[in-house]
Amino acid sequence: MSHHRFVVCINNDAYPASLELRKLYEIIADEVAEKREQVRVVDESGDDYLYPQALFAPVELPTRTQKLVLQAA
Numbered sequence: 001m002s003h004h005r006f007v008v009c010i011n012n013d014a015y016p017a018s019l020e021l022r023k024l025y026e027i028i029a030d031e032v033a034e035k036r037e038q039v040r041v042v043d044e045s046g047d048d049y050l051y052p053q054a055l056f057a058p059v060e061l062p063t064r065t066q067k068l069v070l071q072a073a
Contacts, residue, residue, distance in 0.1 A: 004066060005029070007039060007056035015051065018043070024059060024069065 005027045012019040019041075028048050030040040038050045061069065 004070060006059045006061055006066075006069070007041070008059050009055060010057050011055045015055070018049070019051070019055065025056070026070075027056075 007025050007027055009019045009021055009023050009025065012021050026042045028040040028042060030038075030050075033040050033050055034053075037053045039053045039056055040048045041051055041056070042048045
């Protein structure tokens with residue numbers, strides 16, 4: 001399985017219609033965005049959007065849990 005990265009939303013004050021607090025999101029590696037302190041987040045539709053990194057905390061999931069989360073998507 002390829003390495004997937006996840007974050008949890010810890011602040012949605014500026015984006016209440018787009019982000020849910022305490023929700024787990026998959027992120028896509030984006031070196032340019034990371035240099036600008038942003039993260040590329042995948043939403044429920046499968047689309048990805050840039051948000052400030054400060055709105056999220058990284059989450060490390062066990063391999064089995066990661067597999068189940070990805071299957072549920």
